[in-house]
Amino acid sequence: MLTVKNLRASVNGVEILKGIDFEVKAGEVHAIMGPNGSGKSTFAQVLAGSEAYEVDEAASEVTFLGENLLELPAEERARRGIFLAFQYPVEIPGITNAYFLRAALNEIRKSRGEDPLDPMEFQELLEEKMQLVQLDSAYAERFVNAGFSGGEKKRNEILQLAVLDPKLAILDETDSGLDIDALRIVAEGVNRLRSPERAFILVTHYQRLLNYIVPDYVHVLYKGRIVRSGGRELALELESRGYDWIRDEVEITA
Amino acid sequence: MTHPTGIRLQAATINLLPGLLASWPAAAAESLAKARERAVSLFPEIPLPHSKMEDWRHFNVSELLSDAYRPVLGPAEAAVDRSLFEGILPGGETAAELVFVNGAYRAEWSREIMGAGVHAGSLAAAALDPFAAPAVNGSLGAALDLRDPFACLNTMFLADGAFVRVERNTRLDQPIHLVFIHARPNGTVSFPRMLIHAEENAEARIIISHVFADPGASSWDNVAGELMLDAGARLELDETIGLRGTPARFLSLTGARLDRDASLTWRIFTLGGTLVRRDSRVLLTAPGANARISGLFVNSGRNMMDHPVRVRHAAPHGTSRITFKGVALDESRSVYTGKVLVDRDAQKTDSIQVNHNLVLSPEARVETRPQLEIYADDVRCTHGATAGPPPEEIVYYFRSRGISADQARNILTRGFVEEIADEITEPALRSAVSGVLAERFGDCEP
Numbered sequence: 001m002l003t004v005k006n007l008r009a010s011v012n013g014v015e016i017l018k019g020i021d022f023e024v025k026a027g028e029v030h031a032i033m034g035p036n037g038s039g040k041s042t043f044a045q046v047l048a049g050s051e052a053y054e055v056d057e058a059a060s061e062v063t064f065l066g067e068n069l070l071e072l073p074a075e076e077r078a079r080r081g082i083f084l085a086f087q088y089p090v091e092i093p094g095i096t097n098a099y100f101l102r103a104a105l106n107e108i109r110k111s112r113g114e115d116p117l118d119p120m121e122f123q124e125l126l127e128e129k130m131q132l133v134q135l136d137s138a139y140a141e142r143f144v145n146a147g148f149s150g151g152e153k154k155r156n157e158i159l160q161l162a163v164l165d166p167k168l169a170i171l172d173e174t175d176s177g178l179d180i181d182a183l184r185i186v187a188e189g190v191n192r193l194r195s196p197e198r199a200f201i202l203v204t205h206y207q208r209l210l211n212y213i214v215p216d217y218v219h220v221l222y223k224g225r226i227v228r229s230g231g232r233e234l235a236l237e238l239e240s241r242g243y244d245w246i247r248d249e250v251e252i253t254a
Numbered sequence: 255m256t257h258p259t260g261i262r263l264q265a266a267t268i269n270l271l272p273g274l275l276a277s278w279p280a281a282a283a284e285s286l287a288k289a290r291e292r293a294v295s296l297f298p299e300i301p302l303p304h305s306k307m308e309d310w311r312h313f314n315v316s317e318l319l320s321d322a323y324r325p326v327l328g329p330a331e332a333a334v335d336r337s338l339f340e341g342i343l344p345g346g347e348t349a350a351e352l353v354f355v356n357g358a359y360r361a362e363w364s365r366e367i368m369g370a371g372v373h374a375g376s377l378a379a380a381a382l383d384p385f386a387a388p389a390v391n392g393s394l395g396a397a398l399d400l401r402d403p404f405a406c407l408n409t410m411f412l413a414d415g416a417f418v419r420v421e422r423n424t425r426l427d428q429p430i431h432l433v434f435i436h437a438r439p440n441g442t443v444s445f446p447r448m449l450i451h452a453e454e455n456a457e458a459r460i461i462i463s464h465v466f467a468d469p470g471a472s473s474w475d476n477v478a479g480e481l482m483l484d485a486g487a488r489l490e491l492d493e494t495i496g497l498r499g500t501p502a503r504f505l506s507l508t509g510a511r512l513d514r515d516a517s518l519t520w521r522i523f524t525l526g527g528t529l530v531r532r533d534s535r536v537l538l539t540a541p542g543a544n545a546r547i548s549g550l551f552v553n554s555g556r557n558m559m560d561h562p563v564r565v566r567h568a569a570p571h572g573t574s575r576i577t578f579k580g581v582a583l584d585e586s587r588s589v590y591t592g593k594v595l596v597d598r599d600a601q602k603t604d605s606i607q608v609n610h611n612l613v614l615s616p617e618a619r620v621e622t623r624p625q626l627e628i629y630a631d632d633v634r635c636t637h638g639a640t641a642g643p644p645p646e647e648i649v650y651y652f653r654s655r656g657i658s659a660d661q662a663r664n665i666l667t668r669g670f671v672e673e674i675a676d677e678i679t680e681p682a683l684r685s686a687v688s689g690v691l692a693e694r695f696g697d698c699e700p
Binding site for chain 2: 105
């Protein structure tokens with residue numbers, strides 16, 4: 001589904017991603033872990049199409065379902081089935097959740113050659129998906145993230161994921177700042193959205209999330225490179241030994 | 255009726271005004287005549303505004319004053335018909351609807367009320383009516399600062415206007431609609447006027463619609479209004495400028511005076527105009543008064559809009575909320591100047607003032623100057639302002655969900671303007687304002 005080869009990206013001339021190789025197949029759940037500043041969020045944002053980073057397009061290769069992803073603007077990536085759950089979702093005063101999501105879904109449907117959903121049809125879909133993340137129906141008419149608590153914002157990201165039905169969902173530190181109840185709701189939502197057709201990339205600093213969402217693969221990102229890959233046990237090892245262990249090993253071998 | 259010669263508001267020609275006034279229709283009622291005389295005697299002492307004055311620094315006053323204007327009262331040469339205002343509040347029921355053409359009352363198009371605690375009709379008629387005249391006498395001029403040259407000029411030519419009085423303890427369930435039709439050719443000025451008085455514990459909603467019939471580029475509407483709220487009165491006022499048609503030169507000053515525990519909710523929608531100054535001044539005279547003023551202006555082309563808002567807290571425990579929003583397109587120039595003045599005695603004042611501007615074109619210019627002047631020491635007052643295009647991080651959030659940047663900006667603009675429109679409680683007016691906004695910014699209504 002997604003193939004990343006030698007991905008290099010920088011911001012203000014400082015290279016953050018220094019050659020990432022990475023592959024995701026449909027149905028897989030990959031966790032990307034790493035200490036602060038390792039480039040995890042940059043990786044997530046670059047995949048989603050953020051223009052805040054300069055991608056070295058000569059060196060890098062990213063294909064998604066056979067297409068060169070790097071040539072596509074953010075909105076086209078979303079329409080092709082990439083979804084990024086933001087670490088810091090923005091507040092949009094004046095625009096209701098229902099309106100925002102319907103506009104987004106209909107853009108995506110339009111690009112697939114499907115008819116747009118009218119407000120009634122959409123309302124039905126929205127209400128069904130809202131149950132998934134235990135948001136009550138009043139949320140539909142609230143302005144996007146405006147005045148939401150941290151936990152509500154993250155649940156709202158998962159709601160959007162559920163409605164937009166992407167092929168590849170990238171969750172950028174969706175777990176950070178959540179209390180255990182909110183974390184559980186978010187994780188349950190994600191688990192119910194797992195399917196053989198959909199892949200997930202979970203970017204996280206903490207192993208805690210992986211108690212609830214069991215990944216197929218765990219990768220450790222350090223200084224802009226993936227320095228370890230393994231199964232779930234790698235996350236547990238990181239939890240018990242901390243990132244210093246990785247840091248020491250990588251610095252020594254390098 | 256049209257005056258034979260024009261006035262040009264310049265020091266050298268001010269002397270001509272008495273001559274012009276002499277041939278202006280006489281005020282039959284003593285109260286109107288007195289108000290006029292007072293204005294006439296005051297006018298020569300008021301300095302004419304110029305761009306070096308702080309209050310006029312950002313307004314193109316020289317453009318306004320460079321032309322000569324013939325005063326008009328009632329229909330001039332321009333065509334005026336009912337279609338200008340019919341159906342303007344679709345499906346909305348009103349307690350009364352008063353229609354004015356260039357400031358003169360049009361009885362055959364109006365539905366007035368007299369009695370049952372409410373009087374809504376022509377000011378000229380009320381001033382002659384033995385039952386209403388004392389009320390006109392008691393309130394006319396009480397809330398308007400005649401030291402403003404344009405309010406003074408309006409009063410010099412006072413002949414008619416809207417008069418609404420809601421008697422004490424009377425509650426009106428349906429709104430009163432005041433329609434001001436401005437329909438004049440180039441080189442004319444009219445002086446529409448309104449006087450609204452809500453007595454003790456009265457409750458009313460008033461909708462003011464300024465509509466325009468293709469005004470000439472140099473036609474000028476010089477409007478003045480007064481709002482008197484006695485103790486405990488509650489008035490909700492929605493005012494639109496340009497729901498139909500667009501003004502050329504439009505100056506309007508409204509003064510409001512709030513007594514103890516009175517509550518004023520006032521929304522102003524300036525939807526267009528070449529040269530517009532909408533000046534709102536509120537005085538909280540007694541403890542516990544509460545003023546909420548919201549505004550939305552949409553400025554485009556090479557037009558100029560100026561919205562000065564002044565709230566003075568002269569007594570303790572007052573509350574004021576000022577929320578003004580602006581959308582600046584093309585090469586427009588917009589000014590917001592908000593001043594909250596808290597007197598030394600006005601302890602426990604609670605005031606919040608915000609002005610947000612969405613600047614949709616790099617050539618548009620917005621000046622925002624929210625100000626606070628506080629002489630009391632135990633108050634809670636805040637003010638804030640923003641001006642700029644939709645934040646890129648928000649546009650990117652839309653894009654990450656499959657919505658293009660252009661569509662994102664349209665949706666954001668619509669959301670930005672709808673926030674104020676949504677506050678309108680009268681559904682018919684809300685949908686009318688919303689409809690105009692949809693026309694301007696795309697139909698993004700969920």
